[in-house]
């Protein structure tokens with residue numbers, strides 16, 4: 001193993017956070033691992049922007065312009081960029097909107113919804129523009145590893161991090177490669 | 181002069197967001213806006229799908245409380261399947277799964293996300309304020325937190341096949357029973373889990389009491405409370421009637437769940453994808469309310485498990501009957517975690533868990549409304565279908581959305597108490613995050629999306645000009661921009 005700590009950044013784009021939860025499902029195994037890794041930007045820390053990292057774990061695909069920006073930042077900063085889970089790999093459930101127009105989806109929620117008052121489509125400049133289709137990460141940048149599953153099991157995360165620590169290729173056994 | 185402050189991102193919160201503070205010429209914050217910048221379009225894209233898919237698809241809105249979405253949708257599709265009463269085994273399995281969900285989610289929030297603030301102080305070093313430091317400096321507590329969460333996740337896995345996004349509920353029931361060999365290890369562990377939850381309640385109580393004034397006033401903005409309650413007004417997480425009390429604890433409404441759409445409406449604002457629910461007999465400005473652990477302990481008359489009830493009485497004796505302080509969410513949350521652990525212990529002894537009498541049948545209906553108390557509060561799923569069993573309408577009001585206005589009011593209070601015309605400081609940035617985090621917002625669910633929350637705090641004056649922003653870098657340094 002390398003003596004230098006491996007720096008890990010994580011983020012969720014158009015995902016459900018389930019992949020992050022699965023990472024935490026390592027349970028107690030996370031504790032010894034902390035001697036070998038350190039977190040950069042992640043929902044678990046108060047660090048707001050990622051610096052140079054060894055591993056970037058991204059769950060969720062791209063549904064708006066801001067997701068794209070964050071993805072590019074991660075690509076620049078991370079040696080290994082990992083598409084984590086079904087949403088990052090092929091868009092997942094959020095991509096179910098891809099056969100519809102964004103406008104139709106917005107109208108359903110904000111104009112035609114049950115019990116809606118002051119019906120209007122939110123349009124503040126603070127709100128990033130929605131992409132016409134939800135895209136997988138590799139549509140925008142090169143990806144080094146794909147962890148399949150919805151979510152990938154904790155063992156898959158552990159193996160990936162360990163492989164990077166030991167500077168070898170990850171080897172996911174059948175049970176760690178989920179497609180459900 | 182216009183001022184605007186930005187925190188980007190708000191961490192240790194689930195989801196995406198951004199805060200703008202609107203300031204008048206006297207440096208008074210007139211409005212705080214937590215912008216939710218994510219949009220998924222679930223209500224539209226689910227149309228045309230067969231109704232029995234709902235519990236599986238809809239749980240992918242949130243990987244933190246997937247079981248709550250799974251079960252809220254399941255309750256709605258039971259009604260569509262014409263089933264008003266589940267078999268006793270199916271109900272026992274669903275409740276067990278739900279208690280495990282609330283337990284693991286509360287543990288996650290307290291130990292992994294909120295405890296760094298409470299243990300190290302709101303103004304402690306950013307590099308230290310995270311779960312990694314809690315593991316280093318409070319190892320026993322951290323390990324207990326990890327194990328409580330693990331226990332909950334394992335119970336969920338035993339019932340649904342997976343810890344996250346498993347398959348359990350079917351229209352009118354559940355798909356498989358538990359087995360004795362799966363239950364045995366849980367029975368061995370549950371006593372420890374109850375003890376640790378009880379100790380944690382004590383820890384949170386002591387932290388609150390040690391800095392009582394601050395905790396009582398921080399971000400406090402009195403308002404109504406809404407939750408389900410059981411038939412005897414007891415704390416109830418799986419099923420019940422909707423009860424609403426005003427800020428003084430007076431009963432405003434008590435109604436069956438299928439009346440929710442007469443009780444609530446949602447206002448849309450141009451600056452957020454998260455809507456603003458309010459009580460329809462009032463206005464959006466006067467009818468906002470809070471949900472979640474704080475609300476549930478205020479609306480219920482008692483808890484039907486002994487240790488949690490004792491802790492509830494102690495909590496009310498110290499804080500009063502209708503508790504307003506957002507920071508008391510942490511305390512009430514851990515009392516509920518204790519209740520869940522006790523309720524799991526009772527259910528694990530129920531032989532019904534092993535029975536395969538799991539599905540009831542009825543005459544198909546076109547509409548179903550499933551309401552459940554998710555970890556973060558009341559969660560509403562409402563669906564209509566056509567003759568081909570396809571979904572034609574979906575209306576979801578998720579827990580965090582119910583707290584939308586309350587979070588903005590708390591941010592405004594904190595900003596007024598701690599900014600008031602002076603320069604933006606990193607401390608203010610922290611405090612705004614602490615206020616938001618108290619509600620344990622799952623912005624993932626709220627936008628029918630998920631993810632980490634890039635929050636930007638901006639101060640904006642009456643002329644709309646931006647006066648400053650703060651960015652915290654990964655080395656802990658703060659960048660100040662005007």
Ligand code: SF4
Nearest residue numbers: 015016018085086087
């Ligand atoms: S892959 Fe599954 S668990 Fe991961 S973000 Fe997408 S829906 Fe959630």
